[in-house]
Amino acid sequence: MLLQNQQEVQSVYAQDQSNLGGSEQEAAQQTVELRQRLIRNLLQHLQMITPQQLEQLQQTAQAKADAEAKAAAEAAAAAREAELAQPQQSPLQLLPRE
Numbered sequence: 001m002l003l004q005n006q007q008e009v010q011s012v013y014a015q016d017q018s019n020l021g022g023s024e025q026e027a028a029q030q031t032v033e034l035r036q037r038l039i040r041n042l043l044q045h046l047q048m049i050t051p052q053q054l055e056q057l058q059q060t061a062q063a064k065a066d067a068e069a070k071a072a073a074e075a076a077a078a079a080r081e082a083e084l085a086q087p088q089q090s091p092l093q094l095l096p097r098e
Contacts, residue, residue: 007045009037 011030049057
C-alpha cells in the first residue's frame with residue numbers, strides 16, 4: 001500500500017566522551033540528516049499517489065467524517081432525550097416543618 005501510517009529512518013553514531021562539544025554537533029547533524037531523509041521518503045510516497053487514489057482517499061475521509069458527525073449528533077440527541085426523560089426537580093425546595 002502506498003500510504004503507510006508510519007515512516008522510519010535510522011542512523012547510528014558514537015559519542016566521544018572526551019569531545020562532548022563535537023558529539024553534540026554530530027548529534028545535531030544526524031538529526032538534520034534524519035529529518036531530510038524522512039522528508040525525502042514522504043515526498044516520494046506522495047508522488048506515487050495517482051489522482052484516482054487521491055480521489056478515493058478523499059471520499060473515504062469524507063465518508064468517515066460524515067459518519068463520525070452523524071454518530072456524534074445521534075449521541076447528543078440520545079443524551080438530550082435521556083435528560084428530558086428524567087423527572088425534573090422543582091427549583092424551590094420546601095423545608096420540613098419542625
